[in-house]
Amino acid sequence: MIDPVCPESTLPWLTDTLPTGAPAVLPPDARAELVTLPEIDAPSLLLARHFTVGRTSPVSLIVIHTAEVDCRVGAAAAVARYFAGPTAPQASAHYVVGPELVVQCVRESDTAWHAPGANPRAIGIELTARATWSAEQWAAPEVEAMLARAAGVVAGICRRHGVPLEHIEAEALRMGVSGIPGHVDVSQAFHKSDHFDPGPHFPWAHFLVLVRAS
Numbered sequence: 001m002i003d004p005v006c007p008e009s010t011l012p013w014l015t016d017t018l019p020t021g022a023p024a025v026l027p028p029d030a031r032a033e034l035v036t037l038p039e040i041d042a043p044s045l046l047l048a049r050h051f052t053v054g055r056t057s058p059v060s061l062i063v064i065h066t067a068e069v070d071c072r073v074g075a076a077a078a079v080a081r082y083f084a085g086p087t088a089p090q091a092s093a094h095y096v097v098g099p100e101l102v103v104q105c106v107r108e109s110d111t112a113w114h115a116p117g118a119n120p121r122a123i124g125i126e127l128t129a130r131a132t133w134s135a136e137q138w139a140a141p142e143v144e145a146m147l148a149r150a151a152g153v154v155a156g157i158c159r160r161h162g163v164p165l166e167h168i169e170a171e172a173l174r175m176g177v178s179g180i181p182g183h184v185d186v187s188q189a190f191h192k193s194d195h196f197d198p199g200p201h202f203p204w205a206h207f208l209v210l211v212r213a214s
């Protein structure tokens with residue numbers, strides 16, 4: 001993809017800037033999981049290499065991203081392995097969601113590096129999807145399966161942390177409102193990133209119907 005908005009990479013997390021704060025240090029138990037899980041085909045927990053232990057703020061945002069991969073069986077595990085592996089980007093997200101699988105890469109009690117400006121109070125969700133997709137591509141059956149799975153994850157986070165089931169945009173983010181923005185909304189609110197995922201045709205209304213039904 002050649003895109004004037006995001007020219008450096010088609011992978012939104014590759015050009016994310018590092019957050020300030022404590023360096024990423026894997027807790028001892030996480031190191032054990034990192035060693036034992038990468039060979040499993042369908043891991044449900046595979047900790048990312050880079051994140052910040054703990055949080056400085058309660059969770060009040062769920063940020064939706066696209067991982068810039070095709071939506072297919074195996075894609076979520078591949079993205080999670082990339083976050084965990086020796087060539088991991090200086091980025092991470094709490095969950096990666098595919099059509100058949102959800103992989104948790106960062107514990108909700110820890111801070112992932114996915115949306116500069118919002119990370120301390122956010123949980124990040126990477127969808128196996130592309131920000132350049134058309135409305136028709138977002139409506140494909142395998143994508144619908146992925147969205148339904150992601151909706152279940154988001155609904156659970158909303159219940160656990162009291163996050164409202166509402167899409168919020170840049171102005172609300174700047175005012176400190178809680179809810180569910182896209183990475184693009186965080187970029188426009190804080191100008192620390194130029195990423196525009198999940199893209200202009202992401203079906204927000206449909207996705208929130210799925211979340212509320214979960």
Ligand SMILES: [Zn+2]
Pocket residue numbers: 012013064065066114183195197
């Ligand atoms: Zn993103």
